[in-house]
Amino acid sequence: VxxxxxxxxxxxxxxxxxxxxxxxxxxxxxxxxxxxxxxxxxxxxxxxxxQSRYNLKKPQEILQDQSRKLRKTIYSVNESMKEQFPKKNTKDDLEAELKYCKELIATIEQVPGLSANPKIGESLRLLEETVADDIEQVRCSSDADxxxxxxxxxxxxxxxxxxxxxxxxxxxxxxxxxxxxxxxxxxxxxxxxxxxxxxxxxxxxxxxxxxxxxxxxxxxxxxxxxxxxxLNPNITDGHRKKEDEFDFNKDAGMYVCKAGQMAIRKARQGKKGVGTNQKDTYYFDIERCKRCPLREGCYKEGAKSKTYSVSIKSTEHAIQRD
Known part of the structure; x- marks a missing residue:
């Protein structure tokens, strides 16, 4: 084996x-x-x-880890410092943890020669930098990749x-x-x-x-x-809900709204030969829209135009759909 x-x-x-x-x-x-x-x-x-074997840590968890390592390093040099340190934060709250870390840093700096120790000094600087960072910069993980x-x-x-x-x-x-x-x-x-x-x-x-x-x-x-x-349903069916769709009159080549009004003209929008798809935009008579009994949810009061757009599928999308 x-x-x-x-x-x-x-x-x-x-x-x-x-x-x-x-x-x-x-x-x-x-x-x-x-x-x-x-x-x-x-x-x-x-x-x-x-899943990464390391979870994405909360900012307060990062601070807790660093303050814990700092205390542990200090105890290896001077265990009596336990009595001088501030009371640990027990709340799952970033502001409370930041307050505790600041108090811990201030206590350490008041003890002559403590921060001169290389190991303690390094851990202390790391905690100071983390406290100074904004919340987004504090968000990190043990798995950096x-x-x-x-x-x-x-x-x-x-x-x-x-x-x-x-x-x-x-x-x-x-x-x-x-x-x-x-x-x-x-x-x-x-x-x-x-x-x-x-x-x-x-x-x-x-x-x-x-x-x-x-x-x-x-x-x-x-x-x-x-x-x-x-194909993605947004390409085959579009973003529009079924109840919002207009009917297409194939004889006239125009769309007809729910109230029976036919578009008065259409125009093609979008640049030819560019990666984005073009679309046909159909324009309706705005004066009739203003008086339409079905205008609520269809025509926005004060709008200067009422249009209905249909994306033109690329050749590749049309073939793939079929």
Whole structure:
């Protein structure tokens, strides 16, 4: 049986080398290909969250840690100082902790020669600097590389993301580790390229809506890859609620509002050839809107115009939607 210390050393020291991780995956895929275990050029992509083993600390927790270390260092030199120190703060409150730290610093500075000790002086300066910082600067973690990422609008995590590609036979073909705030879709091209380098003839990619951004659609088309990824509902359905939608009269080529009024003209907005999509804006007769019985929630009092805009989907988005 492999000694646990060997595995620990390998994980901590060797796996920090990104190239080594790629090399291990490539070797795994090469063996699988030789044994005919991979039959298709289809890969599945996704990202998984990894919590940092250190939690993001509150400012008062940072101060508590530093003041504790300072007291401990002083006790190793002069244990009798316990009786002279102010009473510790027991509240989970930043202002109360700041007040305690200031009192602690003042007490230490009143004792001749105490801060001259190198260890005590260093801890004392660190606490003084932290107290002087603003609240945002105090917010930190023992894990300086981790970042806050968001699973949904309401939930977040502190740590990293592991972006993975695997074959339909469930063999990992590529892996990229990033900080927690990185977007899943931005890593698609790298995952495909690493999978190809590992020996997978990628022709189909399956992923969720995060991978259907425009640059990925263009990349897939340029490289003759079928990207099976739904478009974001905001692109296919738009931001507008169903009850706020107007009807389109295909014969007249104009939109008709809930009260039956047809737009009097339309104009295309947005620059041609620029990354952002253009939109058609339909204009309604403002005088009729002012008198309309259904104007509440539709026409804003005092507005000089009433318009209804529809985004024009890019060719890539239209193809992907179909």
């Amino acid at each position: 492999i000694d646990p210390s060997s595995l620990t050393k390998f994980r901590k020291l060797r796996l920090q080398d990104q190239n080594l991780l790629d090399l291990l995956i490539e070797k795994t895929i090469a063996i699988a290909m030789d044994l005919d275990l991979i039959e298709t050029g289809t890969i599945i992509v996704d990202a998984t969250h990894t 981790a970042r806050t990422g968001h699973k949904t609008v309401d939930t977040s995590f502190f740590g990293y993301k592991t972006h993975l590609a695997m074959s339909v036979e469930r063999l990992v073909t590529a892996a990229i580790v990033t900080t927690g705030e990185k977007s899943d879709g931005k890593l698609l091209q790298s995952l495909i390229e690493k999978s190809c380098a590992a020996g997978i003839p990628v022709n189909t990619v399956i992923g969720d809506t995060a991978y259907s951004e425009k640059t990925n659609l263009q990349y897939a088309e340029d490289n003759h890859i079928c990207l099976i990824s739904k």
